[in-house]
Amino acid sequence: MALQRLAKEYPICDECIGRMFPEVEGENNRERGRKVREILGLRETEGCAFCRGIFQRLDEIVERFDPNLYEFRTFVLGTRLDKELVKMEELLWERLGVVEGVETLKKNINRELGKRIAERYGKLHDPVNPDMEIVFVTETERFEYHPKPLYLYGRYRKHAPMPQSKWPCRYCKGSGCERCDYTGRQWRETVEYYIADVLLGLTMGKGTRLHAAGREDIDARMLGNGRPFVIEVIEPRKRYIDLEEAVREINNHGGGKVEVLCLRPSSKREARELKEAKFEKVYVAHVRCRGGITEEELEELKELEGVIISQRTPERIAHRRSDRVRRRRVKRLSWRVTGTHTFDLVIEAEHGLYIREFVSGDGGRTRPSVSEVLGKPCFVELLDVVEVRGGEECGG
Ligand SMILES: [Zn+2]
Ligand SMILES: [Zn+2]
Numbered sequence: 001m002a003l004q005r006l007a008k009e010y011p012i013c014d015e016c017i018g019r020m021f022p023e024v025e026g027e028n029n030r031e032r033g034r035k036v037r038e039i040l041g042l043r044e045t046e047g048c049a050f051c052r053g054i055f056q057r058l059d060e061i062v063e064r065f066d067p068n069l070y071e072f073r074t075f076v077l078g079t080r081l082d083k084e085l086v087k088m089e090e091l092l093w094e095r096l097g098v099v100e101g102v103e104t105l106k107k108n109i110n111r112e113l114g115k116r117i118a119e120r121y122g123k124l125h126d127p128v129n130p131d132m133e134i135v136f137v138t139e140t141e142r143f144e145y146h147p148k149p150l151y152l153y154g155r156y157r158k159h160a161p162m163p164q165s166k167w168p169c170r171y172c173k174g175s176g177c178e179r180c181d182y183t184g185r186q187w188r189e190t191v192e193y194y195i196a197d198v199l200l201g202l203t204m205g206k207g208t209r210l211h212a213a214g215r216e217d218i219d220a221r222m223l224g225n226g227r228p229f230v231i232e233v234i235e236p237r238k239r240y241i242d243l244e245e246a247v248r249e250i251n252n253h254g255g256g257k258v259e260v261l262c263l264r265p266s267s268k269r270e271a272r273e274l275k276e277a278k279f280e281k282v283y284v285a286h287v288r289c290r291g292g293i294t295e296e297e298l299e300e301l302k303e304l305e306g307v308i309i310s311q312r313t314p315e316r317i318a319h320r321r322s323d324r325v326r327r328r329r330v331k332r333l334s335w336r337v338t339g340t341h342t343f344d345l346v347i348e349a350e351h352g353l354y355i356r357e358f359v360s361g362d363g364g365r366t367r368p369s370v371s372e373v374l375g376k377p378c379f380v381e382l383l384d385v386v387e388v389r390g391g392e393e394c395g396g
Contacts, residue, residue, distance in 0.1 A: 012049065018033030019108050051085070065143050074124045133147075149235070151232050154226075159221055162218060163218050166190055205235055211272070223385065228391030285383050293343055298343060306331065308328065308329050309366060309367070328353040
């Protein structure tokens with residue numbers, strides 16, 4: 001028999017024999033292998049040419065795994081085979097023939113090592129949503145650790161002018177230089193920095209990525225129910241952090257400028273969905289009109305309700321976007337005089353309406369507009385987003 005001839009040339013372990021005989025009855029490869037060995041009267045060998053003795057040293061190998069490097073509860077394990085083991089597996093398959101149900105060496109190692117890591121360290125194997133990807137490298141018989149990013153969902157408010165995302169210094173690209181006062185930051189304050197500073201402290205992660213449902217202008221405030229976001233923490237050393245404490249710390253750090261309304265575990269999928277979401281928004285534009293404005297005059301604004309506004313690409317962004325006409329409906333308008341020349345305009349509109357241009361008219365590029373209807377030039381001094389309609393609300 002082929003196996004007897006092979007066993008004369010190479011040492012082979014029970015696991016590797018059993019793997020090649022899936023039709024033999026037995027609980028596992030090791031048992032099947034022992035049975036076949038006994039039937040054929042083959043001697044047991046020291047080591048094995050086909051797994052380099054890995055299956056005989058599993059307990060010892062598992063001790064090299066460091067469960068404290070990264071916090072995790074669930075994992076998936078993969079094996080990177082070196083060339084020699086790949087060659088030996090080909091030889092094994094060639095000499096013994098492959099029948100249905102024969103497992104690959106890789107799969108065999110994954111299962112046996114995975115089982116031991118789970119038992120030895122009290123972890124759960126979860127191929128669908130693991131906290132960590134562990135790679136066993138056969139060449140060194142060591143482990144690689146690839147913690148999955150941590151995703152957290154929340155909603156933020158912003159009360160001071162600043163960009164949303166991190167903004168590294170353009171000279172040093174974030175490493176820190178004289179020009180940025182060694183902060184690595186072009187903008188010292190962004191919403192992401194305020195959230196990330198705290199989360200990186202708590203998780204000891206490598207960095208963050210902010211995925212939000214749209215963004216407001218740098219000088220616009222984000223109020224009301226807050227803007228939904230998912231923040232991704234890259235390579236967190238700790239991931240089961242106290243999220244309520246994290247919210248408190250962020251809001252403390254935010255000093256009234258940035259606020260997070262809640263945090264809960266999230267996923268890569270939710271991050272992607274949020275980024276693509278087109279949520280309706282409610283704005284409050286703080287408007288100033290040349291020549292003053294009265295309550296009676298503002299009544300004219302009624303005719304803009306329910307109207308579709310045509311907007312050529314605004315002058316201010318025409319240099320980076322092609323000139324097109326965008327049509328968006330203004331659903332509802334309400335207003336309140338706040339001074340002799342100023343009023344607040346509450347605007348509910350379809351996703352994508354350029355609010356500043358809707359007010360100013362943008363030199364005739366947006367029609368109809370608030371300025372046109374009122375018959376006097378008006379412009380937005382400050383624009384606030386007061387509601388984002390979409391995404392999970394924070395604790396009611
Ligand atoms: Zn073996
Ligand atoms: Zn710099």
